[in-house]
Amino acid sequence: xxxxxxxxxxxxxxxxxxxxxxxxxxxxxxxxxxxxxxxxxxxxxxxxxxxxxxxxxxxxxxxxxxxxxxxxxxxxxxxxxxxxxxxxxxxxxxxxxxxxxxxxxxxxxxxxxxxxxxxxxxxxxxxxxxxxxxxxxxxxxxxxxxxxxxxxxxxxxxxxxx
Amino acid sequence: xxxxxxxxxxxxxxxxxxxxxxxxxxxxxxxxxxxxxxxxxxxxxxxxxxxxxxxxxxxxxxxxxxxxxxxxxxxxxxxxxxxxxxxxxxxxxxxxxxxxxxxxxx
Numbered sequence: 038x039x040x041x042x043x044x045x046x047x048x049x050x051x052x053x054x055x056x057x058x059x060x061x062x063x064x065x066x067x068x069x070x071x072x073x074x075x076x077x078x079x080x081x082x083x084x085x086x087x088x089x090x091x092x093x094x095x096x097x098x099x100x101x102x103x104x105x106x107x108x109x110x111x112x113x114x115x116x117x118x119x120x121x122x123x124x125x126x127x128x129x130x131x132x133x134x135x136x137x138x139x140x141x142x143x144x145x146x147x148x149x150x151x152x153x154x155x156x157x158x159x160x161x162x163x164x165x166x167x168x169x170x171x172x173x174x175x176x177x178x179x180x181x182x183x184x185x186x187x188x189x190x191x192x193x194x195x196x197x198x199x
Numbered sequence: 200x201x202x203x204x205x206x207x208x209x210x211x212x213x214x215x216x217x218x219x220x221x222x223x224x225x226x227x228x229x230x231x232x233x234x235x236x237x238x239x240x241x242x243x244x245x246x247x248x249x250x251x252x253x254x255x256x257x258x259x260x261x262x263x264x265x266x267x268x269x270x271x272x273x274x275x276x277x278x279x280x281x282x283x284x285x286x287x288x289x290x291x292x293x294x295x296x297x298x299x300x301x302x303x304x305x
Contacts, residue, residue, distance in 0.1 A: 154257055
């Protein structure tokens with residue numbers, strides 16, 4: 038349980054740091070870190086397959102996409118960075134205070150968690166559920182992937198200006 | 200529900216709620232398009248943790264994992280298309296400031 042608490046604190050701190058840091062590159066690295074911590078949390082909650090997906094896709098692929106996009110946009114100089122940090126801090130300095138206050142409030146109010154659980158299911162193997170019971174989800178995933186491909190093709194199409 | 204399970208549900212639920220707050224705060228406060236999408240990602244992380252937690256507590260980890268895998272696929276597609284939009288906005292305006300795209304005419 039101590040390990041879980043440490044991981045949950047790291048998860049929240051990683052998310053806050055992702056938002057607080059000024060450089061976008063640091064933000065992307067913070068997001069990857071948050072994702073990696075979430076992976077360990079998923080392992081703790083008996084979900085290894087989803088955890089592996091989370092690590093490889095969200096921590097790896099999404100970070101690569103973010104970092105390439107950041108590299109393709111304009112780089113800021115050191116002077117600009119100082120100005121931006123001041124502007125950002127005007128909006129973001131009370132985010133940690135909001136998070137700590139929310140944590141205190143959520144700790145103090147009584148959340149009723151003692152509800153009746155349903156019967157355990159007959160089938161709990163993720164591969165069977167994925168391939169046999171919820172194969173419509175897979176069709177949906179393929180449709181969404183194709184939608185994404187068409188979206189990117191449409192966005193980066195070379196238009197002929199006559 | 201056993202006492203241990205209630206503690207796990209409470210702890211993980213509070214942490215996921217805090218991360219949800221961070222994500223919403225970012226979406227409200229930021230003026231940078233890329234950072235807005237990072238905020239969206241943070242929100243999705245919190246939702247992922249909620250789904251996995253619900254699967255663990257109810258004993259349906261298989262179903263929860265199947266849902267999370269679908270969620271991850273959708274997340275990646277959303278991020279890729281959003282980054283394409285960001286790059287297009289940048290090539291037009293030479294900036295990723297959200298206030299600069301108010302001149303879009305529908």
